[in-house]
Amino acid sequence: KNEVEQSPQNLTAQEGEFITINCSYSVGISALHWLQQHPGGGIVSLFMLSSGKKKHGRLIATINIQEKHSSLHITASHPRDSAVYICAASNTDKLIFGTGTRLQVFP
Amino acid sequence: DAGITQSPRHKVTETGTPVTLRCHQTENHRYMYWYRQDPGHGLRLIHYSYGVKDTDKGEVSDGYSVSRSKTEDFLLTLESATSSQTSVYFCATHRGYGNQPQHFGDGTRLSIL
Numbered sequence: 001k002n003e004v005e006q007s008p009q010n011l012t013a014q015e016g017e018f019i020t021i022n023c024s025y026s027v028g029i030s031a032l033h034w035l036q037q038h039p040g041g042g043i044v045s046l047f048m049l050s051s052g053k054k055k056h057g058r059l060i061a062t063i064n065i066q067e068k069h070s071s072l073h074i075t076a077s078h079p080r081d082s083a084v085y086i087c088a089a090s091n092t093d094k095l096i097f098g099t100g101t102r103l104q105v106f107p
Numbered sequence: 108d109a110g111i112t113q114s115p116r117h118k119v120t121e122t123g124t125p126v127t128l129r130c131h132q133t134e135n136h137r138y139m140y141w142y143r144q145d146p147g148h149g150l151r152l153i154h155y156s157y158g159v160k161d162t163d164k165g166e167v168s169d170g171y172s173v174s175r176s177k178t179e180d181f182l183l184t185l186e187s188a189t190s191s192q193t194s195v196y197f198c199a200t201h202r203g204y205g206n207q208p209q210h211f212g213d214g215t216r217l218s219i220l
Contacts, residue, residue, distance in 0.1 A: 004149070031206050043150075043197060045208035086149070093138060093157065093201070094165075095209060097149030 003027045006087050006098035013105050019074040021101045023087030032063050032070045033095065035086040043086070046072075077105045110134055111212040113198050119218045126185040128215050130198030132178075136210070137203030139181040141165075141173060143194040144214075150197065156181055157203070188219045 004025045013019055023032070034047040047054050047061040049070070054061050058077075063070040074081055082105050087098040110133035120126055130139060140155040142165075152165030154173040162173050170192060172184045185192055198212040 002149070033208060035211075042213040043199075043211040045210070048206065048208045050206065088150075093203075094152060094155070095150075097151075099147065099149045 002098070003096050004087055004089050004098040006085075006101050008101060009099070011101055011103045013077050013103070015078055015105055015107050017077050017105075019077050019081075019103065019105075021072045021085050021087075021103070023070045023072070023098055025068050025070075025087075025089045025096075027089055027091055027096060029089040029091055031090045032061075033088040033090060034061050034070075034072050035088060037084045037086060037100070039083070046085075048090075074103075079105045079107055081105050111198060111200060111210060113196075113212040113215050115215060116213065117216045119220065120188055121220055122189055123187050126188050126217065126219075128183045128196055128198075128217070130181045130183070130212060132181075132198075132200045134200065134202075134210075135178060136200035137178075138201040139175065140199040140201070140209065141171070141181065141183045142197045142199065143167065143192075144197060145194050153183065153196075188217075190219050193217060193219045 007022045031048050031050045037043045058075045060073040084100040084102050086100045088095040112131045114129045141153040142150040151167045153171050156162045156175040174182045196215045199209040201209045
């Protein structure tokens, strides 16, 4: 069993829909990261959180430390949100990555 | 951004040849990492460095070596490339203190025929 599990693996949505991607982890962490990777592109950090909730534009990330679970929400999704979203747990100086969720948003 | 440049961006080579990938950063970050990304797997750590000449193995280090002779450069070497090392390789950096995210380069697509 992977130490960081994401679901779903693939997700399709119509423009405007509310999207949720889930991440569960089984290790102790100092922080939980959400990353975005566009097709053929580099990897960008979206959020790093150790408690509660963070919001940036239409993106919201939450974490429940007791349940070892985090969610990434996208409100009013847009085709430009199509990307792979990666959850990663940081433990000391290393990251443990989930396998990613491929999101496609259609107009 | 941490000003990370990976070179080359694409490379095709033959089995058995040596290959060196370079990661250059301009932000004086202490930590540098090499990952590989393959379908069905998350990013996996190959090696990392926590200072000049200080390196350690990650989970998939077999067949790879690294060197860091100065803060800004972290080299990944495949001494004798194999087809199983065909992958996309990412370099990342981290300041080394505080709760900060890692910063990633744009990746190197390596194909070994």
